[in-house]
Structures are given as structure tokens and as C-alpha cells.
Amino acid sequence: MQNFSDDVHTQSADDFALQTFFKTGISPDDISAVYSLKRAQPVLQAFTAIFHGGFNGVLLRLLVLRELASDTATTAFSRADINARLGYLDPDALETVLTRLRSTGLISWDNSQSVYRITPNARNVLAATESLLGTDENADAAEMSFVLTQVAGAQAVGGVSVEQLHHLLGRLLELTEEFSDAIASGSEFQLRSAQQKWHSACDWVEKGSQIIHAITHDERADAATHKAAQAIGRAQSHLLNMQGMFSRALNQIERQRVHLGQSGLSTTDIKTWLLQKDDLASLADDALSHPVTPLFITPSEMIDVAESELLSHRVSAVSGALPAGENAVALAGDDSDALHELDHWLGMLQGLSQNEQPQLVADLLTPVNFAVASYRASMLPLIGDPNESALQGATGTLARLPLQWQIQDKMKKVQAQDIASMSVATIVRLPSETTPNSDSTS
Numbered sequence: 223m224q225n226f227s228d229d230v231h232t233q234s235a236d237d238f239a240l241q242t243f244f245k246t247g248i249s250p251d252d253i254s255a256v257y258s259l260k261r262a263q264p265v266l267q268a269f270t271a272i273f274h275g276g277f278n279g280v281l282l283r284l285l286v287l288r289e290l291a292s293d294t295a296t297t298a299f300s301r302a303d304i305n306a307r308l309g310y311l312d313p314d315a316l317e318t319v320l321t322r323l324r325s326t327g328l329i330s331w332d333n334s335q336s337v338y339r340i341t342p343n344a345r346n347v348l349a350a351t352e353s354l355l356g357t358d359e360n361a362d363a364a365e366m367s368f369v370l371t372q373v374a375g376a377q378a379v380g381g382v383s384v385e386q387l388h389h390l391l392g393r394l395l396e397l398t399e400e401f402s403d404a405i406a407s408g409s410e411f412q413l414r415s416a417q418q419k420w421h422s423a424c425d426w427v428e429k430g431s432q433i434i435h436a437i438t439h440d441e442r443a444d445a446a447t448h449k450a451a452q453a454i455g456r457a458q459s460h461l462l463n464m465q466g467m468f469s470r471a472l473n474q475i476e477r478q479r480v481h482l483g484q485s486g487l488s489t490t491d492i493k494t495w496l497l498q499k500d501d502l503a504s505l506a507d508d509a510l511s512h513p514v515t516p517l518f519i520t521p522s523e524m525i526d527v528a529e530s531e532l533l534s535h536r537v538s539a540v541s542g543a544l545p546a547g548e549n550a551v552a553l554a555g556d557d558s559d560a561l562h563e564l565d566h567w568l569g570m571l572q573g574l575s576q577n578e579q580p581q582l583v584a585d586l587l588t589p590v591n592f593a594v595a596s597y598r599a600s601m602l603p604l605i606g607d608p609n610e611s612a613l614q615g616a617t618g619t620l621a622r623l624p625l626q627w628q629i630q631d632k633m634k635k636v637q638a639q640d641i642a643s644m645s646v647a648t649i650v651r652l653p654s655e656t657t658p659n660s661d662s663t664s
Contacts, residue, residue: 264327268347271326282311284351287328291340291348297663300336313513366426369393382437387450392429394457397423401464405471410490411497413475417468420461427458434458466603473600564616566653567598571605571623575650582648583627584636602627602647624652 238328240250250256259266272287273280289307299307308316320338328344331337354368369390376382397419404416437443437451442483479488496502574581583602587595603623604610611621629647636644 233368243488244623265346267326268328268343271322271328272347276540280320282315283323286311286316287340287344287348288352289322290329290338294456295327297331299340300337303551304338312333322542327664339487366390366393366397367422368429370426370430370433375438377433382443384446387437387454391450391454394454398457398461398464401461402424405464405467408471408475410472411472411493412467417472419570420464420468422460430454469600469603470607473603474483503608504603529541563594563597564601564620567601568616568620571620571625571649574625576651580648580650583629583649584634584644586649587644588638588641590638595638603651626652 242249247514250260269501272283286308290304292297295309304316304320305313314474320329323344324331324338327341328347330339330341332339352372369386373382373386373390401416401420404412407413432455434451438448438455440447443451479490482492499505570586574586583599587598590598599618601620604617605623605625605627607621610617612618615622627647627649629645632646633643634646635642
């Protein structure tokens with residue numbers, strides 16, 4: 223049994239070992255972050271006892287603790303009870319795990335009754351581990367559920383800390399940066415994947431807004447907690463406003479989509495099909511009867527060939543007669559219907575620019591079918607777009623209209639073909655001094 227002098231000697235040795243990680247003249251006890259971690263030494267030692275070593279050893283220790291803690295009929299376990307409950311384990315391996323758990327204070331031995339008991343510290347570690355394992359099983363795309371769960375639980379018992387709020391704020395900033403990179407990439411596949419992840423993040427943002435609202439209105443919270451909660455609110459607002467950025471980027475890609483003739487297939491369809499193939503090299507099987515033979519030429523030969531080709535074309539152009547004229551092939555515009563609809567929609571919005579009263583977007587989009595309404599709605603983010611307003615054409619005229627549209631986080635039922643409800647949004651005319659591209663000279 224270790225006496226008091228041994229404990230003091232061990233503590234002094236640990237303090238000396240910790241001091242070696244810091245610069246000369248700086249004491250770890252003078253740093254607040256070190257003090258908070260040293261104060262949590264029992265909990266950290268419990269985690270170290272479980273997770274120290276290889277994965278198989280960690281798995282075995284967690285397995286034994288979870289099996290014992292799941293028994294709600296009793297809190298005391300004799301060795302016979304443990305052997306019966308964990309009969310699928312090797313006796314020597316079980317003895318090794320029990321010895322380690324007992325030596326690290328995760329289970330205790332009651333000598334008077336000859337039974338094992340799980341310590342409160344071990345149950346706290348198991349509860350934290352189970353919460354994290356359960357979150358991972360839910361496959362949260364935005365990876366916010368665990369952090370938000372910790373904040374919600376701490377707020378429920380009145381003990382939310384600034385560090386927990388900083389973790390949530392950091393995750394929101396990481397998601398915002400990730401979505402911005404996906405939009406800047408111009409890749410449709412990255413945009414689709416990021417937009418799906420954005421929808422998952424918005425679901426958690428809606429759940430977290432009530433928690434942040436409660437924190438900001440809690441008079442018992444200190445200034446640092448209020449400041450962190452307000453920063454989280456701003457980060458959530460910026461994250462929710464990225465829907466328009468996604469829509470504009472996808473609309474831009476849609477306008478630039480390349481179709482293969484009249485087949486209806488696009489380069490996106492081909493790329494999607496190729497991504498579904500496990501072995502792209504197998505597509506070339508039996509496609510080539512002879513291997514491809516590369517040809518290597520020197521720069522001098524390339525110059526000679528280019529010069530001869532240039533001279534031959536120049537001679538034929540001078541000596542030959544002009545070719546006979548041919549009638550140009552008449553091609554019908556594939557998007558003529560879309561252009562007519564855009565002109566009609568532009569005319570309606572130009573009429574609104576003369577009216578100072580707000581107009582509901584739902585009344586402007588209906589009564590039409592779903593295809594026309596969705597096309598009109600896709601044009602709304604172009605209003606006020608500085609990049610689009612610098613261009614010519616109908617979309618540039620639409621971007622320069624002195625209008626502003628505002629959307630709310632609620633739905634409204636409408637009576638229209640194939641449309642059950644729409645988001646509540648209004649279009650208002652901007653004052654003359656805020657009109658896009660208006661002259662500021664007096």
C-alpha cells in the first residue's frame with residue numbers, strides 16, 4: 223500500500239515532467255487552460271485507462287464495462303455473475319481486463335461483500351462514449367449533431383460553457399468555408415454534394431436556434447457566453463443565406479451545360495455514368511483491334527509540316543475560284559419557348575417597378591403550371607445581381623430592375639396546378655437613391 227510520502231513524491235515527479243514541456247521561466251500553474259485540465263485529472267485518467275493501447279484492448283475494456291453497466295437489476299456483481307454474463311470471453315483475458323479496470327478506479331472491489339461495483343466516474347465516461355457512438359450511427363452529414371447535443375444538454379441543466387459554444391461556432395464556420403469552396407469550384411458534383419450537406423446543416427440550425435435564443439435571453443449567463451451565442455447566431459444566418467448562392471451557381475452551370483447533338487444526353491450524364499463504373503479500363507475491352515502506336519516527331523519536323531500546310535492553303539486560296547454560295551441551314555431555336563416566357567415574366571416585373579406597394583411572389587408565379595412557376599422562381603435570384611446586371615440581354619435587364627425580393631422562413635398554401643404551397647416572399651420597389659446602377663452625380 224502506498225503511503226502519503228509516496229503520493230507526494232509521485233505528484234512532484236509529475237509536475238517536474240510537465241514543466242519540461244514549457245519554456246524556462248513559465249510555470250504550467252500560471253496558465254488558466256492548464257489549470258482547468260489539471261482540475262479534470264480524474265476524468266482524463268479514466269479516459270486514459272480505457273483508451274490507452276491498441277484498438278483491440280480498448281474494444282475489450284469498453285465491452286466489459288458496457289455489459290456490466292447495462293444490467294439494471296443490480297449494481298453489485300460477484301465474480302460468478304461476471305463469468306456468467308461474459309462467458310464468451312477467454313478467462314485469462316477477462317481477468318486481465320478486470321485487473322486493469324480495478325487498478326485504474328473504473329470498477330471498485332467491495333471486500334466486505336466480495337462484489338465488484340462500477341464507479342460513478344466510469345459511468346460518466348460511458349455516457350459520453352455512448353452519446354458519441356449513437357451520433358455516429360445516425361450518419362449526420364453535417365457532423366453537427368454531437369456538438370449541438372452537448373450544448374443542448376448543458377443548457378437544459380444550466381451549465382453551458384463558453385468552450386462548448388466555441389466548438390459549435392467553429393463547426394459552423396468550417397461548414398460555411400466548405401460550402402463557399404464548393405461554390406467557387408464550379409463543379410456540379412461538388413455543388414450537389416455540398417447542397418445536400420447544407421440541407422442537413424440547416425435542419426440542425428433550426429433546432430439550435432431555440433437553444434441560442436434561450437442563452438441570449440438568460441440573465442444568469444456572463445458576457446463571454448452572450449458574445450459566443452451572438453456569434454453563433456450570425457454564423458447561422460450566414461449559413462442559411464447561402465441558398466441563393468447555390469441556386470445562382472447551379473443556374474450558371476445549367477446555362478453552360480453541353481448537350482450531345484439531339485440525343486438529350488449531356489456531359490453531366492456521361493460523367494455520372496462513368497462514376498458508377500468500378501473499372502473504367504474495362505470499357506476499352508474489345509473496343510480496339512490494334513494497340514495505339516504513339517508517333518514521336520522533333521520540333522524541326524513539326525515546323526516543316528506546319529509550313530507546308532500553310533503554304534498549300536495560301537496557294538489554293540489565291541489561285542482557286544471562290545466557292546459557290548449556299549443557303550444557310552435554318553435551325554429552330556431549342557429554347558424559343560423559354561425566351562418567350564422570359565420576355566413575358568420580364569414585362570410583368572417591369573410593371574411592378576412602377577408600383578410602390580409590395581406584391582406577393584406567389585400571386586406573380588401563379589396561376590401557371592409547375593414548370594413555368596419553377597422557371598420564373600429560378601429567375602428571382604438574378605434581381606439585383608451585380609455580375610448579371612453588367613451583361614446585355616433579358617437577364618441583364620432583369621438584374622437592373624429597381625426591385626428587391628424578400629423571402630420568409632414559412633410556407634403558404636396556394637391554389638394552382640401541380641403546386642400545393644410556396645414560400646412566403648414579397649417583391650418591393652427600391653427607393654430611387656438605391657436603384658442599381660443609378661447615377662450618383664448631382
